[in-house]
Amino acid sequence: MQKIKTALLSYGMSGKVFHAPFLELHPGFELLGSWERSKKLIQEDFPNVISYPSLESILEDxxxxxxxxxxxxxxxxEYAKKVLLAxxxxxxxxxxxANVAEAEELAYLAKEKGLKLAVFQNRRWDSDLKTVKKILDEKALGEIVEAEFHFDRYNPVLSPKVHKETVNSGSGIVKDLGPHLIDQALYLxxxxxxxxxxxxxxREHSLVNDYMDLLLYYPDFRVRLKAGYFVRESNPSYVVHGKKGSFLKSRGDVQEDELKLGKKPNLKTWGTEQEGNEGLLHTEINGKVIxxxxxxxxxxxxDYFDGVYQSIINNLPEPVTAQDGVNVMRIIESAFQSSQEKKVIDL
Known part of the structure; x- marks a missing residue:
């Protein structure tokens, strides 16, 4: 199998938890190393890889x-543009x-240079979202009337990560948890x-937005997306109501928690929720209420990484395209405009 030789631009939580384990599992990838700044950690987990001293050293490799x-x-x-130009x-x-203009420029550049550019929206492959999609694909609820998705936490304490709590073009809950919810809504x-x-x-002393309530207007239904840090008792994370019935599902995907514990993914049992987190379907099928x-x-x-592999090796579309990323940024920019101007923004 042809190998895609891959480098990370950091080996903090995301590199260690979300990327390296799947690059190691997939036979079509070879992890070459990561750019590391102050802490040199990657070789503790992968002794044979490179700890790159700079972005330029990766681009020149x-x-x-x-x-x-x-x-x-x-x-x-900035970094993605340099990667594509290399x-x-x-x-x-x-x-x-950080905005639509940047997203569109990257999408154009990748297309112009004939390169693959994928957005890491891994939560399309969460167990809970996949189940919601199955219910919708089967049209088990009839014509959709409304849906409400939550990404709720109880965490009033400010993050120790400085870039998350200082005002910059990428900080705040709308660009942290918001993209998960928005991408899932657009995907469905x-x-x-x-x-x-x-x-x-x-939150007390917070400088960045930490609560969002977005309403997406479709011709015949509405989708509400909510995230905040003061939800001690969570609502169902996915609620979908149709003209025949309803489906409720908690956020039960176990992958992130198990990856943080150092567990290694596999192709057989990985991502299997524990019993008790099943969704509730209350609807009418063939004239019978269930x-x-x-x-x-x-x-x-x-499956995300396999999609990236297939896109590069067999020239298939990326599993989450640059245009998908542009669309999410359009929603985010419109949401900020709406909140500031207190009005509905047409797309």
Whole structure:
């Protein structure tokens, strides 16, 4: 199998938890190393890889095929542009960029140079979201009337990561948790016609937005997306109501927690939720009303990386395209405009 030789732009939590384990598992990738600044950690986990001293050392390494831009959001555009100009494929973490103009420029540059550019929206491959998609694909609820997705936490304490709590072009909950919710909504329902939003600061001493309530307007239904840090008792993370019934599902994907514990992913049992987190389907099928639990599908971020592999080797579309990233940024920019002007923004 042809190998895609890959380098990371950091080996903090995201590199160690979300990327390296799947690059190691997939036979089509070879992890060459990571750019490391003050802490030199990657060789503790992968003794045979390189600890690159700079971005330039990665770009000058002709053996590198793919670069994963997993640095703070406000650096995504600068680094991804340099990667593409160096003739290398790129994966860019969410939020894709700081604004729409940057996203569009990267998408254009990748197309112009014939390179693959994928956005790391791994939560399309969460077990819970995959199950919601299955319910929608089966049209088990009839015509959709409304949906509400939550990414709730109880965490009133400010993050120790300085870039998350200082005012910059990438900070705040709208560009941290927001891209997960927005991408999932667009993945399931497509682009809306309009957006309205309420974006606020709720934590004491916070300088950045930490509460969001977005409403996406579709011709025949609405989708609400909410995230905040003062939810001690969570709502169902996915609520979808149709003209025949409803589906409720908690956020039960186990992958992030297990990766943080150092567990290694596999292709058989990985991403399997524990019993008790099943979704509730209450609907009418063939004239019969049913109310029953729905078995949760298996999640696996491996499928994202396999999609990247297929896109590069077989010239297929990326699993999450640059245009997908542009669309998410359009929603984010419209949400900020809506919140500031207190009005609905047409797309």
């Amino acid at each position: 002709e053996s590198v095929d793919l670069v994963i831009v997993n640095t703070p959001i406000d650096s995504h555009f 003739g290398k494929h790129a994966i860019v973490e969410k939020a894709f960029t 329902f497509g682009l809306p016609n309009a957006v309205s939003a309420d974006i606020r600061i709720t 109310k029953d639990k729905v078995l949760t599908l298996q999640g696996n971020y491996y």
